[in-house]
Amino acid sequence: MTVDLPALEQTAAPRAAPARWSRLARPALGLLVPVMCALGWELVVYLGYSNGRLVPPPSKVFQTIVELARSGELSRHILATLWRVGAGFALGVVAGTVMGAISGYWDFAKRLLDPTVQALRAIPSLAWVPLFVLWLGIFETSKVALIAVGVFFPIYLGVMGAILSVDRKIVEVGRVFRLSGPAMIRRILLPAVLPAYVVALRVGLGLGWMFVVAAELIGASEGLGYLLLDGQQLGKPAQILAAIVIFAILGKLTDWLIEVAAAPLLRWQDAFGARGGQ
Incomplete structure (x- = not known):
């Protein structure tokens, strides 16, 4: 029996092309909804169904972004906001991970700390603003602290919940193999917690971006939140939308x-999402 290798290569080549196309098409698919909405609104303004004064068309918003970039303002505002979000996110992640791990691993700590954390979690972000201004002043420290507070709670809940939901049978297997405490954490708990921890990081980062707007209302003179407030005070809807898009x-x-x-x-992971994406 002989095998025709060129024929096999010819049949394999068409399969590689759709897979390559699928990898390219997947990110493009996520742009479909915003691009269609932008084109639709641009068409509505172009046809005269709206004057575009309060909700400027995407072309006007893009023009505003270009003007801000040329003047150098855009990079200054973006860098200021990125620094605040980065610093607040790092502090919130460290504090949330440590406290969440302690509360999840140690039942006494959970009973002691969790009620207070859950009560603090219900406080709106803007309620912290006057307190942080009083304690830390109106400069960068209060802004970073406010963002860290927003990041802390989802990280804390995600880590604690992931540890508490670890399958007891897996832990018993580690005990059967006489794993030490650090080895149990490294080989059993950490892999089991990691997927939920990544989700908590993404949620915490999203809240960090939300809290930075409240943080930049604390006497900021630069940042995307300041750009939003400046656009509101000067009646520049295109600038407001430009900041939102950025x-x-x-x-x-x-x-x-x-x-x-x-x-x-x-x-x-042999998860449903991983199989579905193939």
């Missing part, structure tokens, strides 16, 4: 970075 782009990019960074650590 917030959306930066939020998506940073969320994507977490996904990319976590992907190698989660390859072992």
Whole structure:
């Protein structure tokens, strides 16, 4: 029996092309809804059904972004906001991870700390603003602290809930193999908690972007939140929408970075989503 290798290569080539096309089409599919909405509104204004004064068309918003970029204002505002979100996110992640791990691993700590954390979680973000201004002043420390508060709660809940939901049978297997405490955490608990932890990081980052707007109302002179407030006070709806669009782009990019960074650590998962994406 002989095998015609060229024939096999010819049949394999068409299969590789659709797979390559699928990898390219998947990200493009996520742009379909915003692009169609933008084109639709542009068409509505172009045909005269709206004057576009209160809700400017995408072309006007894009023009505003270009003007801000040329003047150098855009990069200054973006860098200020990115620094605040980055610093607040880092502090919130560290505090939320440590307290969530303690409360999830140690039942006494959970009973002691969790009621207070849950009560604090119900406080609206703007309610912290006057207190942080009084304690920390109107400069960067109060802004970073407010963002860290917003990030802390989803990280804390995600870590604690993930540890509490670890299958007891897996832990018993580790005990049967006489794993030490650190080895149990590294080989049993950490892999079991990691998927939920990545989700908590993404939720916390999203709240960090939301809290930065409240933070930049505390006497800020730069940042995307300041750009929003400046557009409101000067009656510039195009500037407000430009800031919102940039917030959306930066939020998506940073969320994507977490996904990319976590992907190698989660390859072992045989999850429904992983199979569905193939």
